[in-house]
Amino acid sequence: MKKVKLAVIGAGNVGRIHVENIVNKLDNAELVAVSDFYPEKYNEIASEKGWPLARKEYREILKDEEVDAVVIATPAALHGDMIIESAKAGKDVFCEKPLDYDKEKIVEIMKIVEETGIKLQIGFNRRFDKNFMKAKELVETGKLGDIHVIKITSRDPSPPGMEYFTAPGGEHCSIYTDTTIHDFDMVRFFNPAEVVEVYAMGSKLINKDVEEITRDDTCVITLRFEDDSLAVIDNSWEAVYGYDQRSEVFGTKGAVTVENDVFSETTLHATEGIISEKPLVTIKDRYGESYANEIKAFVDAIQNDAKVPVDAYDGLISIVIADAARLSAEENRPIKIKELMPEM
Amino acid sequence: MTKFKFGIIGTGRIGKFHIENLMRYIPDVDVYAAADVMIDASSEWLEEQGIKHIYQDYTDLLKLEDLDAVVISTPTDTHADIAIASAEAGKHVFCEKPVDLTVERVKEVIEVVKKSNVKFQVGFNRRFDHNFRRVREHVEKGNIGDIHTVLVTSRDPAPPSIDYIKSSGGLFLDMMIHDFDMVRYQSGAEVVAVTAHGANLVDPAIEEAGDIDTAIVTLELSNGALAMINNSRQAVYGYDQRVEVFGSKGQAVAHNDKPNAVELYTTEDISTDKIPYFFLDRYTGAFVNQFTDFVKALKDEIEVPVNDVDGLRAIEIALACNESLKTGQRVELKYD
Numbered sequence: 001m002k003k004v005k006l007a008v009i010g011a012g013n014v015g016r017i018h019v020e021n022i023v024n025k026l027d028n029a030e031l032v033a034v035s036d037f038y039p040e041k042y043n044e045i046a047s048e049k050g051w052p053l054a055r056k057e058y059r060e061i062l063k064d065e066e067v068d069a070v071v072i073a074t075p076a077a078l079h080g081d082m083i084i085e086s087a088k089a090g091k092d093v094f095c096e097k098p099l100d101y102d103k104e105k106i107v108e109i110m111k112i113v114e115e116t117g118i119k120l121q122i123g124f125n126r127r128f129d130k131n132f133m134k135a136k137e138l139v140e141t142g143k144l145g146d147i148h149v150i151k152i153t154s155r156d157p158s159p160p161g162m163e164y165f166t167a168p169g170g171e172h173c174s175i176y177t178d179t180t181i182h183d184f185d186m187v188r189f190f191n192p193a194e195v196v197e198v199y200a201m202g203s204k205l206i207n208k209d210v211e212e213i214t215r216d217d218t219c220v221i222t223l224r225f226e227d228d229s230l231a232v233i234d235n236s237w238e239a240v241y242g243y244d245q246r247s248e249v250f251g252t253k254g255a256v257t258v259e260n261d262v263f264s265e266t267t268l269h270a271t272e273g274i275i276s277e278k279p280l281v282t283i284k285d286r287y288g289e290s291y292a293n294e295i296k297a298f299v300d301a302i303q304n305d306a307k308v309p310v311d312a313y314d315g316l317i318s319i320v321i322a323d324a325a326r327l328s329a330e331e332n333r334p335i336k337i338k339e340l341m342p343e344m
Numbered sequence: 345m346t347k348f349k350f351g352i353i354g355t356g357r358i359g360k361f362h363i364e365n366l367m368r369y370i371p372d373v374d375v376y377a378a379a380d381v382m383i384d385a386s387s388e389w390l391e392e393q394g395i396k397h398i399y400q401d402y403t404d405l406l407k408l409e410d411l412d413a414v415v416i417s418t419p420t421d422t423h424a425d426i427a428i429a430s431a432e433a434g435k436h437v438f439c440e441k442p443v444d445l446t447v448e449r450v451k452e453v454i455e456v457v458k459k460s461n462v463k464f465q466v467g468f469n470r471r472f473d474h475n476f477r478r479v480r481e482h483v484e485k486g487n488i489g490d491i492h493t494v495l496v497t498s499r500d501p502a503p504p505s506i507d508y509i510k511s512s513g514g515l516f517l518d519m520m521i522h523d524f525d526m527v528r529y530q531s532g533a534e535v536v537a538v539t540a541h542g543a544n545l546v547d548p549a550i551e552e553a554g555d556i557d558t559a560i561v562t563l564e565l566s567n568g569a570l571a572m573i574n575n576s577r578q579a580v581y582g583y584d585q586r587v588e589v590f591g592s593k594g595q596a597v598a599h600n601d602k603p604n605a606v607e608l609y610t611t612e613d614i615s616t617d618k619i620p621y622f623f624l625d626r627y628t629g630a631f632v633n634q635f636t637d638f639v640k641a642l643k644d645e646i647e648v649p650v651n652d653v654d655g656l657r658a659i660e661i662a663l664a665c666n667e668s669l670k671t672g673q674r675v676e677l678k679y680d
Contacts, residue, residue, distance in 0.1 A: 241594050
């Protein structure tokens with residue numbers, strides 16, 4: 001089958017992970033172009049590694065007939081318009097999460113995607129992590145029976161810097177829209193039932209003494225599904241021991257737990273105690289393979305003209321749930337999802 | 345030194361277990377007396393244990409002048425009356441949880457205990473479990489820094505009988521009450537607000553009996569930290585009891601105890617045995633440790649590690665959860 005020709009728009013930390021994966025790990029795709037508004041840093045690395053050099057203007061990529069599909073990994077505030085332009089240029093789109101912070105905009109995107117007939121996949125990469133895929137397999141093969149409770153612990157090794165809050169679009173950023181958003185998608189990945197209610201309890205504990213920062217950095221969120229089952233997510237922006245990513249699905253026939261991937265399986269037995277390795281720290285280390293898997297799945301969908309595995313609706317719902325969580329934390333009350341669902 | 349003379353009031357399953365533990369593991373205690381309304385059912389066994397003073401009416405037991413303390417392991421609705429009578433008789437009290445299902449009666453007990461100047465310990469045994477005690481030690485030593493989140497998972501292998509459920513006061517007063525105490529124990533803080541989410545997922549008969557079988561409660565603590573407790577009445581793989589305390593310097597995680605440390609490797613997978621199935625198996629050590637500490641308090645004349653006020657707080661939190669379940673809203677707790 002013909003290789004799918006991909007272009008990566010946005011060559012920052014995440015964009016470079018995609019570039020590396022497409023070049024090295026995908027045999028059904030070819031990287032034909034890269035763009036970034038500030039290409040210098042990427043181009044330094046690209047010249048060493050023999051990757052395509054980046055141009056500044058992404059619109060040239062959209063006009064290029066050779067490009068089949070684009071991977072959008074720019075800052076979140078730019079996603080929405082770029083998806084729309086790419087769709088109108090006839091390119092299939094893989095877009096990093098979130099599609100947009102504004103759910104009305106996502107509805108607009110969904111309409112245009114339908115009109116233009118392009119494929120749109122959202123970068124919820126954790127669905128493609130080998131650990132969570134195995135957990136999902138155990139759920140799907142009936143090993144757990146009916147799902148009762150999903151429990152996710154998701155903690156970053158360090159908080160975002162001040163520029164996260166002060167950059168354009170920063171007023172939309174919160175732990176709910178940027179960190180928990182993955183977990184909102186994961187609970188739906190494990191249990192395909194719809195989320196009907198959210199209750200979020202947030203606190204500013206890490207940056208307790210920093211007056212300029214007003215947003216929550218620690219939270220515990222409870223969700224109820226339409227099948228009456230429950231889920232709970234706990235997040236923190238600072239787990240000093242590493243990137244803590246654990247999930248648990250509990251049901252009538254049993255439970256599945258997923259522990260952290262660690263640096264190595266080496267254990268030291270000494271008088272001080274039994275010492276083992278910490279969880280992996282960077283996104284690339286912990287989730288690098290899942291990034292490759294999700295692009296591969298995107299390309300497979302294009303080649304086989306099949307549905308993408310995680311789409312705009314998943315992107316929309318995750319933002320609606322995130323908005324509900326943020327409102328819930330502000331107003332100290334549970335929020336019903338249908339209160340915030342936009343008109344479709 | 346002379347042993348402390350204990351009287352066990354309520355010689356059902358738990359009462360017998362307490363007697364066995366006291367006799368086997370607590371050398372400073374002489375199990376001197378026992379009382380039970382259905383004393384005929386256990387009198388033979390009690391005599392075999394060498395217990396000399398056996399009564400059908402606990403008030404007769406309280407008349408024993410040499411008696412130092414009582415252990416109350418009767419049905420819940422009798423706890424308060426027996427506790428008050430025991431305190432007024434000048435006996436120290438070890439009382440199974442819950443002290444009562446109402447705040448009013450627990451406060452009555454607290455008043456009488458204060459006036460009588462006796463010691464009063466509540467049977468929140470999980471504080472004495474080797475795993476949860478060790479987590480708390482890490483917290484106290486500062487190994488995890490400032491507490492940010494406390495997570496408790498507590499699942500029973502199977503629900504109790506429907507008859508039991510009907511008179512239990514509901515999941516929060518009967519089952520999650522241990523976990524409310526655990527959150528207070530680990531955090532050293534008070535609970536200022538709760539939001540309870542409940543569901544009926546295990547057995548429709550539980551719903552018919554007016555109770556839930558699955559719940560997630562999120563709690564706000566007075567030190568700013570967040571806590572979460574999730575309960576289920578049925579975990580088919582065993583009695584699942586895990587606690588995690590996460591903070592600015594790290595986290596302490598208590599996994600489930602295993603019945604043994606054996607792994608089996610086959611062409612299929614690596615497997616170990618299920619978790620202990622029955623709470624008496626899982627918490628044997630804790631049941632003993634709580635008496636060790638109770639007796640130490642009597643001997644050294646220090647505070648008991650978990651007292652009547654701790655009993656009250658757990659009830660207050662449970663009742664707030666009942667309200668939250670009913671209203672579907674967050675409930676704040678006010679303490680006088």
